[in-house]
Amino acid sequence: MTHYRLDDAGQTLVLHAPHDGLPACVYWGARLPDTQDLAALTAAAEIDLTGGTLDAHPRLTLCPQTADAFPGQPGLVVRQTDGTPLRPRFGGTTVTQDDGLTLTCVDAVAGLTLTFFFGIDAATRMMTARTLLTADAPVLCDWLTSPVLPGPQLADDVIDVAGRWCDEFQLNRTPWAAGLRARDNRTGRTGHEHFPAAILPARGCTNTTGEAWSLHYAWSGGHRMVLEELQDGRRQIQFGHATGLDASPATRFETAPLLATYSGSGLNGCAVAFQRHLRDRIVTWPKPDTPRPVHYNCWEAIYFDHDLTVLQDIANRAADLGAERFVLDDGWFGKRDDDTTSLGDWRIDPRKYPDGLAPLIEHVQALGMTFGLWFEPEMVNADSDLARAHPDWVLGPMDQPLGRGQYLLDMANPAVRDHLFTVISPILSDHDIDYIKWDHNRMLPHADAAQTRGTYDLIDRLRTAHPLVEIESCASGGGRIDAGILARTQRVWLSDCNDAQERLRMQHDAALFLPSAITGSHVGPRHCHTTGRVHSIAFRGWVAAQRHMGFEMDPRELTDAEATTLRRITDWFEANRDWLRRADILRLDSADPSVIAEQQTAPDAHRFVVFAGKAATSRQSAPRPLRLTGLDADAVYRVDIANRNDISGLSRGKPALKTGPIELSGRALMALGLNLPYALPDSMWVIEGQRL
Structure with missing residues (x-):
């Protein structure tokens, strides 16, 4: 048997695994009949040959290899430890079929093995694919692609996602053209500007009609995307870690999962598949039967000016408006009076909280709200006890350009992770905390996959120790949103911009991938702190009610009429949130x-x-x-x-x-x-x- 297929109700993927050479995807699109002859399909997909080329078209396989004289971007760039390039030629595919497909190819001379994994979820209509490279001896791997899929011929355009701080999820539409379109995100995190995804709409596709293909790379540490049209017209799609992200020799390299889906009902068909898959398969809910609570976050009310009496007054007002969770943001620890000091010193500030956090938590809980707390574990200020005690734990040189006045900790170092666990976990054990806002306010000094893996490990350890604590991924807003971080968190902070007009557009475009239940959206101040605009409380309230609703303003500024309007909108959200949690956007x-x-x-x-x-x-x-x-x-x-x-x-x-x-x-x-x-x-x- 040399042909294999994966199906759900709306799509089919067909793979051809020849006896020699690497397997290839010969079809990905609308659901084929069960009776389709796959060998005939493969033969029909063969393209003609003309002058000015090789005597045979090098195959567009799941990992195009230079040894086949492939004229485009190869799927693997690997070297010996002395830097000598390797040009492996894989073959002898073996296939295992269980819940999905596993295809393994070997180059015995080079001592390398490539394994491709494919699965499909019939309920969410999502395909998952990844690639594993193993070596008999350590090698350097500069680039490894997830399984290569063919680009659709009737997709005239490519939609990918850019953005910036306070204006995330900007959709770029550019035409397919001969040659290469690539992006290589080397910031070390997902990035406001680099959401790892591409949408390929067929000619005439709209939100509601037509064909579309959509892909997302589930990794938080920076990605590379290659969309290439060869001279002969064939198109390939590659996704993987940013180039050179694994800088050390190793015997094992693996891509993150590539999530991909086809739709025959416009962009919405792809969006619904992603919304359902992220919500129902990727995110793990600590309390899955609990309604999504209305948030109150104090950041734009007090910033670093923490005073227990003021916070208790704000909590009273927030609860009266319908808030069900109170989140204490930055400024509660060390000597944190501004953003230049104390990151890394995760001790409650006795100047601001002489009796600890207990009085505030008890007050919040007496109002019927739960309590959440802000952390930024991966970061450190030079002016901190941690940096003075362990300057060797800082990632990169001390004279590097700073971001928000801070450095990163070397999360690849097990000692760093052990320390962070031992200082954060007791805070969660000693207090009734059900929520962490986990921030990440600067890019890395250099891209490093080990940094991302270390962060994943720390979050996983904390979740194992505190399984009922929910975590929000924040990175100056939407700087770390992807399925990799969502496998460990339950909410994302879409943007630091609470301007309802800006949020309206951002939420609309982010819904191409993100479900309502995980997308935080807050009612901001009357006078928006990031744009200077003034919007009515009704507009601010309804925009927030489109997603996981919350407030992030000083409730003391509200007039009686504004408070009445906001209560009415919050009541509407609470009355409808259970069915909206599972609704398709x-x-x-x-x-x-x-x-x-x-x-x-x-x-x-x-x-x-x-x-x-x-x-x-x-x-x-x-x-x-x-x-x-x-x-x-x-x-x-x-x-x-x-x-x-x-x-x-x-x-x-x-x-x-x-x-x-x-x-x-x-x-x-x-x-x-x-x-x-x-x-x-x-x-x-x-x-x-x-x-x-």
């Missing part, structure tokens, strides 16, 4: 580019909510119809506005939704759409639907 194709709209739909489509955010002024005077998606076409739905109190006085017409619920078929809602009342910029319509 579907991006809507809005005819008005000023409207950013999404539909969160229960898995059985029995109910939904539409968030239609007005991010700018429309060019036309009246709202354009907003078409819904993913409904039962023959069912009838009752649809109503959840926030009718927000209707502006400039809305003078009589659209049916303005005065009460309407009943329409799913087909009408998807084909005609909804005519919403007029909306001012920086406002949100929240539309609820129930199948009758």
